Amino acid sequence: MTITQSRADLRTWPDLATVPSGARAAVSAVVARRLFTGAVRRLPVTVRIERSDGSSQVLGQGGPAMTVHRPEEFFARLGRLGLIGFGEAYLTGAWDAEDLGGFLTVLCAELPTLVPPALQRARALVVPRSPHTLRSTRDNSRDNIAHHYDLSNDLFETFLDGSLCYSSALFDPTAMQTEDLGTAQARKVERLLDRIGVGPETRLLEIGTGWGELAIRAARRGARVRSVTLSVEQLELARRRVAEAGVADRVDIELRDYRAIEEDAAYDAVASIEMIEAVGHEFWPEYFRILDRVLAPGGRVGLQAILMPHDRMLATRNTHTWINKYIFPGGFLPSVEAIEEVTRRHTTLRITDRLSFGHHYAETLRRWDAAFRANHDRVVGLGFDETFLRMWHFYLEYSRAGFASGYLDVEQIVLER
Incomplete structure (x- = not known):
């Protein structure tokens, strides 16, 4: 299922209308890009990252496909907000997958190892805590x-x-x-x-x-x-x-x-x-x-x-x-x-x-x-x-x-x- 998002629609969803920005978001996006591309290269999926010049980068080992339409937004959200940002980027249409369940199943099967162990030990410092x-x-x-x-x-x-x-x-x-x-x-x-x-x-x-x-x-x-x-x-x-x-x-x-x-x-x-x-x-x-x-x-x-x-x-x-x-x-x-x-x-x-x-x-x-x-x-x-x-x-x-x-x-x- 592919749904095109409109900015008018997103105005009623304030956390989706604004993409994370600033120095911290920029650094986080770089880290997120490296971790994400490193992970998908090992997985039985296909990830196509579209570039602004019309070309694209293809990663993965074949399997359920994901297309990143707006990589700057996708990695900004992923880097700043982790899995919340990953989901929010889907809601805005920054990425899509024809077989969404199949693609997510591959990720879930490898969830404990998607992030290197050394970085997982620091998760408490970077992931958001549940609001009181x-x-x-x-x-x-x-x-x-x-x-x-x-x-x-x-x-x-x-x-x-x-x-x-x-x-x-x-x-x-x-x-x-x-x-x-x-x-x-x-x-x-x-x-x-x-x-x-x-x-x-x-x-x-x-x-x-x-x-x-x-x-x-x-x-x-x-x-x-x-x-x-x-x-x-x-x-x-x-x-x-x-x-x-x-x-x-x-x-x-x-x-x-x-x-x-x-x-x-x-x-x-x-x-x-x-x-x-x-x-x-x-x-x-x-x-x-x-x-x-x-x-x-x-x-x-x-x-x-x-x-x-x-x-x-x-x-x-x-x-x-x-x-x-x-x-x-x-x-x-x-x-x-x-x-x-x-x-x-x-x-x-x-x-x-x-x-x-x-x-x-x-x-x-x-x-x-x-x-x-x-x-x-x-x-x-x-x-x-x-x-x-x-x-x-x-x-x-x-x-x-x-x-x-x-x-x-x-x-x-x-x-x-």
């Missing part, structure tokens, strides 16, 4: 959630399937390319409910409602569901979907922070699908202590969590990223080791069951992006500009690359006492 205002405190969390989830229910309906599940599906491995997405999403939800023993009269707490699919399916099993969310948009549509499904007498959905759940609450099961990513690493102990506190004797907790390698988690936990800035403010991915350590130190909970299915997320994201691009005109009709469309495409393909390369994973995790 984005920490997922009680005061900040609702704004952080609203930034993404309250964009528009209609927007999410342009690329999600009818279940409105905004998390990885679980496909039949023998039919991953052909199975209906809704069927695979149902399998994901039902498996988690099975693993935590949800059945007739189960008292189930859901942390992070989404658009209500898990609550509906649990209620159809005869469970009594309490679901909490911080998204106003999701709350309204989830309540409507619950009512339309005929299970409103078994489901209660509240606008409530998980930290505000009553001290004396008790549940036979707790489910939380891809919500831990919004908690923030500083708050993981509190999050798991609350899960431990509300779980009745013999109960189980079922999480679906996006995960990253432990060493990369430790190296990046204070880093402000493109995803934080543009998509999920305050978000951060845990590792399995981090979950094990936090639960061991702060709770009586222990992991008793795990299922890894990261390659299923790559396929889920591929389908979401294809649907999003196919609905270009509908998204524009909702009031989103071309920069937003470019941003969302980059987000979906950037995420897909993480799972396709194996850099990221997703797991269903069961915890018990």
Whole structure:
């Protein structure tokens, strides 16, 4: 997908309208150019850098192609802002890639080695730190959630399937390319409910409602569901979907922070699908202590969590990223080791069951992006500009690359006492 950016469009995106300049930016750009060209020469990609005289420089060993249309801007952004600048240069059209996901997958597979080890040790001196205002405190969390989830229910309906599940599906491995997405999403939800023993009269707490699919399916099993969310948009549509499904007498959905759940609450099961990513690493102990506190004797907790390698988690936990800035403010991915350590130190909970299915997320994201691009005109009709469309495409393909390369994973995790 190629989108031509206009300067009028970028005026509504102030951080994109101005290219970094000045002496420091010039020096950073030189360093960035050397590091970038040195890295891509080793990779199975093709990078074409266009020059102002009409000629171009071609680098790489063949493979998914990237074209740098405005190298001065590209290297200025990359040098001054690192990976945030890399993403912002895509938003402005300074570079493009016909197979964006394929190109980013190659980069993600080599991410730990793209920058020489000696320079990686100095990353704390050059990469931006997460702003204090984005920490997922009680005061900040609702704004952080609203930034993404309250964009528009209609927007999410342009690329999600009818279940409105905004998390990885679980496909039949023998039919991953052909199975209906809704069927695979149902399998994901039902498996988690099975693993935590949800059945007739189960008292189930859901942390992070989404658009209500898990609550509906649990209620159809005869469970009594309490679901909490911080998204106003999701709350309204989830309540409507619950009512339309005929299970409103078994489901209660509240606008409530998980930290505000009553001290004396008790549940036979707790489910939380891809919500831990919004908690923030500083708050993981509190999050798991609350899960431990509300779980009745013999109960189980079922999480679906996006995960990253432990060493990369430790190296990046204070880093402000493109995803934080543009998509999920305050978000951060845990590792399995981090979950094990936090639960061991702060709770009586222990992991008793795990299922890894990261390659299923790559396929889920591929389908979401294809649907999003196919609905270009509908998204524009909702009031989103071309920069937003470019941003969302980059987000979906950037995420897909993480799972396709194996850099990221997703797991269903069961915890018990």
